[in-house]
Amino acid sequence: MLGVLLSILLSFVLTIAILPDTIRLLREKGNIAIDVHKYGRPEVPKGAGFVLLFAVVTTLLGFVGVTTFSSGQVNPGILAALVSILMAGMIGQLDDNLDFRNRTKIILPLIASIPMIAMQVGTTTMNIPFIGPVNLGIFYPLIVVPLMMTFIIDSTNMYGGMNGLETGLASINASAVVVYVILSGIISGQVSSIDQIASGVVAGALLGAAMAFFIFNRYPAKVIPGDVGRLPLGAAMAAALILGNMDRLAIFLYLTYGVNFLLYLLYRIHARRTGEECAKFAEPTEEGTLEVAGPYTMYWVLPHFSHTMTEKKNVRLLMLLQAIIAYAAVFFLLFGLPFIMG
Numbered sequence: 001m002l003g004v005l006l007s008i009l010l011s012f013v014l015t016i017a018i019l020p021d022t023i024r025l026l027r028e029k030g031n032i033a034i035d036v037h038k039y040g041r042p043e044v045p046k047g048a049g050f051v052l053l054f055a056v057v058t059t060l061l062g063f064v065g066v067t068t069f070s071s072g073q074v075n076p077g078i079l080a081a082l083v084s085i086l087m088a089g090m091i092g093q094l095d096d097n098l099d100f101r102n103r104t105k106i107i108l109p110l111i112a113s114i115p116m117i118a119m120q121v122g123t124t125t126m127n128i129p130f131i132g133p134v135n136l137g138i139f140y141p142l143i144v145v146p147l148m149m150t151f152i153i154d155s156t157n158m159y160g161g162m163n164g165l166e167t168g169l170a171s172i173n174a175s176a177v178v179v180y181v182i183l184s185g186i187i188s189g190q191v192s193s194i195d196q197i198a199s200g201v202v203a204g205a206l207l208g209a210a211m212a213f214f215i216f217n218r219y220p221a222k223v224i225p226g227d228v229g230r231l232p233l234g235a236a237m238a239a240a241l242i243l244g245n246m247d248r249l250a251i252f253l254y255l256t257y258g259v260n261f262l263l264y265l266l267y268r269i270h271a272r273r274t275g276e277e278c279a280k281f282a283e284p285t286e287e288g289t290l291e292v293a294g295p296y297t298m299y300w301v302l303p304h305f306s307h308t309m310t311e312k313k314n315v316r317l318l319m320l321l322q323a324i325i326a327y328a329a330v331f332f333l334l335f336g337l338p339f340i341m342g
Helices: 002-028 048-070 076-098 102-107 114-118 139-158 165-188 194-217 227-245 247-253 253-272 298-305 310-342
Strands: 032-033 043-045 125-128 132-135
Touching: 002 048, 002 165, 002 194, 048 076, 048 125, 048 194, 048 227, 076 114, 076 125, 076 194, 076 227, 102 139, 102 247, 125 247, 132 165, 139 165, 139 227, 139 247, 139 253, 165 194, 165 247, 194 227, 227 247, 247 253, 247 310, 253 298, 253 310, 298 310
Parallel strands: none
Antiparallel strands: 032 043, 125 132
């Protein structure tokens, strides 16, 4: 598992080293956005997510280079993941510049799944609750992989917008995958498979970059990633989960993301019926609290029921909830489920 640990370290160092100068250059070039959840609406450099993308891709290329020269072989799945992450970054960059319509934003991530489909990444046998193992055959790469990647990329993009939320949640999810990979190898007492190692390396590269970016993106944010950073966050997580055949873990990790998506749909239906305009952001007050239109997204639920909720406290509580779900899932899948099934 040395490769997993090195991937975390390398992507973290790259992001920490590059991001400060990037923030300065973005401000000098006038590439800024309004931090909408703060009273007074300060200006913050935006679009620095390409640093996160660069760190993840460079780390994965380094892993590919080392394995190629040392063994003469490389896992094709990690190459597919690399291209998918790059394509997600390209789509995010286009969205940052062209501001696509919502329908277009939802469909475009399908393109990022093409490399994973073409290389038939993942194991076609899935463990379906109450049914057991089912071999989906060709339907796995053609249906499950694109749907899974598209949902994770889109839901990652949707479940964000507050300082540190996207990168904080991505750090938690990626760390859960890394812990799962390491512990599963220890528990089984066997050498991890090539796919498990590749999954851990992808998650590790994401973890290091996301943690480093979070330092600058947490409240009060010094930089905003933009879609060029958010979409690769989702693509890297989807690739790691598919590579490691972690369909059960994926369900747990993206439970809150699914709830966030459903709440948003309810809001759209409510707005259409009442004729009111959909609000995109919470309204900050002079006291630093948040006023929201209703409990229509995960990050609006707490401000809706607590009138003393600040952006900083809201993000911390959402991260805590995600950490509890993620690590409870890892513990259950590694220890509880095998015990129940005997």
